[in-house]
Amino acid sequence: xxxxxxxxxxxxxxxxxxxxxxxxxxxxxxxxxxxxxxxxxxxxxxxxxxxxxxxxxxxxxxxxxxxxxxxxxxxxxxxxxxxxxxxxxxxxxxxxxxxxxxxxxxxxxxxxxxxxxxxxxxxxxxxxxxxxxxxxxxxxxxxxxxxxxxxxxxxxxxxxx
Amino acid sequence: xxxxxxxxxxxxxxxxxxxxxxxxxxxxxxxxxxxxxxxxxxxxxxxxxxxxxxxxxxxxxxxxxxxxxxxxxxxxxxxxxxxxxxxxxxxxxxxxxxxxxxxxxxxxxxxxxxxxxxxxxxxxxxxxxxxxxxxxxxxxxxxxxxxxxxxxxxxxxxxxxxxxxxxxxxxxxxxxxxxxxxxxxxxxxxxxxxxxxxxxxxxxxxxxxxxxxxxxxxxxxxxxxxxxxxxxxxxxxxxxxxxxxxxxxxxxxxxxxxxxxxxxxxxxxxxxxxxxxxxxxxxxxxxxxxxxxxxxxxxxxxxxxxxxxxxxxxxxxxxxxxxxxxxxxxxxxxxxxxxxxxxxxxxxxxxxxxxxxxxxxxxxxxxxxxxxxxxxxxxxxxxxxxxxxxxxxxxxxxxxxxxxxxxxxxxxxxxxxxxxxxxxxxxxxxxxxxxxxxxxxxxxxxxxxxxxxxxxxxxxxxxxxxxxxxxxxxxxxxxxxxxxxxxxxxxxxxxxxxxxxxxxxxxxxxxxxxxxxxxxxxxxxxxxxxxxxxxxxxxxxxxxxxxxxxxxxxxxxxxxxxxxxxxxxxxxxxxxxxxxxxxxxxxxxxxxxxxxxxxxxxxxxxxxxxxxxxxxxxxxxxxxxxxx
Numbered sequence: 136x137x138x139x140x141x142x143x144x145x146x147x148x149x150x151x152x153x154x155x156x157x158x159x160x161x162x163x164x165x166x167x168x169x170x171x172x173x174x175x176x177x178x179x180x181x182x183x184x185x186x187x188x189x190x191x192x193x194x195x196x197x198x199x200x201x202x203x204x205x206x207x208x209x210x211x212x213x214x215x216x217x218x219x220x221x222x223x224x225x226x227x228x229x230x231x232x233x234x235x236x237x238x239x240x241x242x243x244x245x246x247x248x249x250x251x252x253x254x255x256x257x258x259x260x261x262x263x264x265x266x267x268x269x270x271x272x273x274x275x276x277x278x279x280x281x282x283x284x285x286x287x288x289x290x291x292x293x294x295x296x
Numbered sequence: 297x298x299x300x301x302x303x304x305x306x307x308x309x310x311x312x313x314x315x316x317x318x319x320x321x322x323x324x325x326x327x328x329x330x331x332x333x334x335x336x337x338x339x340x341x342x343x344x345x346x347x348x349x350x351x352x353x354x355x356x357x358x359x360x361x362x363x364x365x366x367x368x369x370x371x372x373x374x375x376x377x378x379x380x381x382x383x384x385x386x387x388x389x390x391x392x393x394x395x396x397x398x399x400x401x402x403x404x405x406x407x408x409x410x411x412x413x414x415x416x417x418x419x420x421x422x423x424x425x426x427x428x429x430x431x432x433x434x435x436x437x438x439x440x441x442x443x444x445x446x447x448x449x450x451x452x453x454x455x456x457x458x459x460x461x462x463x464x465x466x467x468x469x470x471x472x473x474x475x476x477x478x479x480x481x482x483x484x485x486x487x488x489x490x491x492x493x494x495x496x497x498x499x500x501x502x503x504x505x506x507x508x509x510x511x512x513x514x515x516x517x518x519x520x521x522x523x524x525x526x527x528x529x530x531x532x533x534x535x536x537x538x539x540x541x542x543x544x545x546x547x548x549x550x551x552x553x554x555x556x557x558x559x560x561x562x563x564x565x566x567x568x569x570x571x572x573x574x575x576x577x578x579x580x581x582x583x584x585x586x587x588x589x590x591x592x593x594x595x596x597x598x599x600x601x602x603x604x605x606x607x608x609x610x611x612x613x614x615x616x617x618x619x620x621x622x623x624x625x626x627x628x629x630x631x632x633x634x635x636x637x638x639x640x641x642x643x644x645x646x647x648x649x650x651x652x653x654x655x656x657x658x659x660x661x662x663x664x665x666x667x668x669x670x671x672x673x674x675x676x677x678x679x680x681x682x683x684x685x686x687x688x689x690x691x692x693x694x695x696x697x698x699x700x701x702x703x704x705x706x707x708x709x710x711x712x713x714x715x716x717x718x719x720x721x722x723x724x725x726x727x728x729x730x731x732x733x734x735x736x737x738x739x740x741x742x743x744x745x746x747x748x749x750x751x752x753x754x755x756x757x758x759x760x761x762x763x764x765x766x767x768x769x770x771x772x773x774x775x776x777x778x779x780x781x782x783x784x785x786x787x788x789x790x791x792x793x794x795x796x797x798x799x800x801x802x803x804x805x806x807x808x809x810x811x812x813x814x815x816x817x818x819x820x821x822x823x824x825x826x827x828x829x830x831x832x833x834x835x836x837x838x839x840x841x842x843x844x845x846x847x848x849x850x851x852x853x854x855x856x857x858x859x860x861x862x863x864x865x866x867x868x869x870x871x872x873x874x875x876x877x878x879x880x881x882x883x884x885x886x887x888x889x890x891x892x893x894x895x896x897x898x899x900x901x902x903x904x905x906x907x908x909x910x911x912x913x914x915x916x917x918x919x920x921x922x923x924x
Contacts (some may be wrong), residue, residue, distance in 0.1 A: 217527030
């Protein structure tokens, strides 16, 4: 059972959209942006509000790659594995990040909830391949060593705040 | 803000804004596209703003107009395309283009260029072959071969300012259409221009418009596909970020032509900057009365919404995209009925991509004949390409149709990086294929490349050199399409998985010769039976590499060798006996005890035990271990 605050926050979001099926995806986007993930318990609540079934809300939320039912870290690192990045060696960067943070193909988020490492199909920064994105900021021309330095930098940033 | 209520008011406003820009004694444009921002252009912009505040400039070298500003103007510009050389800074009226500018360079730029009109030579682009310094854009080989129609103002105006867009003449085509043309005349002009959809299919845009206009249902929609999901493509991203008003104007003209009341732009969630700029552009256009009720006082009304994608490649397919806007799973449906008959919310819908809409205003302004004078007979106009991979100059380019891939790669792109040998260029992303050396002199247009078994697609050009393994590339694309398959139809869901399994076997050295026939059979089956265009084209990268690089497949299967030394499992780590000093570091680092030796005897790797992890190579202090 979620804390009451989740529902009041959801109400705030729901009130910004017409209570229609077409609002579902924008609402889930906003929920994810608020919590860094989609608390699955909120879906029935959203579904009821916009007049669709729970199963439908769940089927949509689970379909899209971007939505996650698992809480994500403070820093979401999306390593681009688009064609241009792939041929310019994006995988060694991904491997370094994973080994640096003790993550794997199955485990995406560190236990301290600081880092989530994922791959993404293309960031549109192909001229600066290989690229990765930390939250909404693109880092160009990555190498495994730069990845190590980036993790260190982000850890320091987190320690400061 | 006052709403513009007539064509005359728009003209007056344009004149005012134009004068405003001319009055800026010095104009500093810092590229703020995704690429340059990633290279740190915002810090350059901040530093420039700071310096501009403290700088009063003499105006001796300014253009011959009245001056009422005493400070240089600093603007963020849209993508200039030469992302690799970023951050890019352009200074007008001098017209100089500086590359790889850092915040610490700004003071020198101010002292010399802004105050004294002198060039900072070390920041100029140097021709990679002749070493010559290039003063402005037109001297740089990367720009020389280009024809910029869609990207005309991208990079010269501030994409966050509608005033600059209006000054550059944007929304004039809309006014022309609304006040001097009937809906049928607009459609006829677009039809006559032979503008073809830039999203990949190349369907004639005017035909779609005509079909929607002819439907009995009066509620109609105009939708823009900005879900540029192809890996290795960022053309639409640059247009949405760099000149959002041009594309919006194109959409409003389409809406007028087909009698639509509402429109949607569907943008990838991976493009946060594009979403931000479009949202801002729609807000500004609405405030000026260029969107919303009674546009420019013409009586025509049109509202525009933005929908963000959520990371599903399949949503680039028309019916999946409209389903996603409706709040459903983004899955394609069986056609007919087609989108023009029953599209968004079951109503007639014009669905074009970003670049297609961005072409419309210039066609309306300059006419169909002018448009057809660019490009080839059946593929008129220009195409933007994202030139990436193993090429010297990467970035966004716009070229007329009919240009050869060789011109793009070797003239504009400057040839292959590190003097390596060209191997192939991948065109059309996961729905396309590879062009080889032999095919480099064929014209690049919708119909010619189709004959070569590939598609123009959305415009990704990924150049590959001899260090790329084509079997691995085929596996990479198959993994992508399999992962992105929506799962609705069996041929795509299961077929791509079976093809992927075979390719994984081959790159691991476990392939058999009959796998090649199996791949061809499966490909044929998927191409003919999958539900949507994405499924139908999913096997094309495999078919294309099988046709052009069969010998590489055979090398992997029969000799268990990867000629490009890419496939991990087929690598052979070998110790150079001459260089080995028998220090035993490699043996101690080997996780499977595959290395043996003795003092003063060179060490050796047991290839049967080796798991190809590369630990020995990393551990060797004498660089005695190499990959064969």
